[in-house]
Amino acid sequence: MNFCSECGHPVTVKTPPGDHLPRFVCEHCDAIHYRNPRIITGTVPVAPDGRILLCRRNIEPRKNFWTLPAGFMENGETTVQGALRETDEESMVRGENPVLISVISLPAFDQVHMFYRVDMPDFNYGTTAESNAVDLYHLDDIPWPDIAFRTVERTLKHYLELQTQPFYVLNDHIDI
Amino acid sequence: MNFCSECGHPVTVKTPPGDHLPRFVCEHCDAIHYRNPRIITGTVPVAPDGRILLCRRNIEPRKNFWTLPAGFMENGETTVQGALRETDEESMVRGENPVLISVISLPAFDQVHMFYRVDMPDFNYGTTAESNAVDLYHLDDIPWPDIAFRTVERTLKHYLELQTQPFYVLNDHIDI
Ligand SMILES: [Zn+2]
Ligand SMILES: [Zn+2]
Known part of the structure; x- marks a missing residue:
């Protein structure tokens, strides 16, 4: 994943507050993109x-x-x-x-x-x-x-x- | 989903060849974005x-x-x-x-x-x-x-x- 599927801006990888794992997050629209089995x-x-x-x-x-x-x-x-x-x-x-x-x-x-x-x-x-x-x-x-x-x-x-x-x-x- | 998470271009909804359901597809990089339970x-x-x-x-x-x-x-x-x-x-x-x-x-x-x-x-x-x-x-x-x-x-x-x-x-x- 390179871009936010909601707003199209580049995503970064970081652990959101209160979470325990790094996620793809969008610093433009604040979307968190989870990946699951x-x-x-x-x-x-x-x-x-x-x-x-x-x-x-x-x-x-x-x-x-x-x-x-x-x-x-x-x-x-x-x-x-x-x-x-x-x-x-x-x-x-x-x-x-x-x-x-x-x-x-x-x-x-x-x-x-x-x-x-x-x-x-x-x-x-x-x-x-x-x-x-x-x-x-x-x-x-x-x-x-x-x-x-x-x-x-x-x-x-x-x-x-x-x-x-x-x-x-x-x-x-x-x-x- | 509005944008391709791989290349950042807008996605469209259509049924790929050989598939039976509409998917989010990217006409720029040909990625198919499946969504699953x-x-x-x-x-x-x-x-x-x-x-x-x-x-x-x-x-x-x-x-x-x-x-x-x-x-x-x-x-x-x-x-x-x-x-x-x-x-x-x-x-x-x-x-x-x-x-x-x-x-x-x-x-x-x-x-x-x-x-x-x-x-x-x-x-x-x-x-x-x-x-x-x-x-x-x-x-x-x-x-x-x-x-x-x-x-x-x-x-x-x-x-x-x-x-x-x-x-x-x-x-x-x-x-x-
Ligand atoms: Zn975004
Ligand atoms: Zn694409």
Whole structure:
């Protein structure tokens, strides 16, 4: 950030009175420009036969690696609405009965990733602009070396654990 | 937002190619300025005798109403670190053993509130610049009419329910 988004004057970095961290502040209009982590929200779509849906990324980063449907939560929506929207956009699946199963912080990237288990109402799914392949995988057949992101890998492993353990939400972080 | 924070030129509102929502875009440097929901992270601190800690707000909004320690998650920290930091800042309590118990979206405010149950190691707590009173409450003695925010009320009620129900994370939203 170089300029105040309110008045257009150059910003400076300093700790406002009563605050404990340096911020981008505008000495012209007194605006304080906070920066906060962003939420990635997504799903683990489960087909009627128990297989789970994965998408092969059609865009960088990690193009052609497999991932769960997920993306940035937008203003004006809930975490669940965002997860279902991304699932539709990336796999043409309309997920049902969302249950939160993982919350993973990435402090080095200023992100928090949240995943919901959702039921697929049927076996319908399809490729999209964001996914050049979409397929269902048996739980013992997940292509681990080709999974795009560590938060997706951890969420999938947590989903596997939930098959034999009492329910809990994975709450974890990945440092670097 | 009126000006590009990168180059200082005026921004316009339009939907970038391949996107599905209007954004603030800069036609001078091609920057796209996304806006995303912010996370409020906090705790339900539980004393060794089972009483829970509440803080009386020393600042607007809802000054002098009772709340749980919570605040905006900062870049560079995890949801848990943010919750523990806010708990320390607002009540001088060092929470232990955090367990996520609620995730509540507020789409009208572009916020997501997350609360962790934490153990207090002892009965030490204190007022701070943000809390003009801090006190422990028996579960049947919570001052419901004086609770500051609906997400705090829902989280406290969920915590009460968890005394008699199998564990689950409240995942909810408040529309307006
Ligand atoms: Zn300014
Ligand atoms: Zn610009």
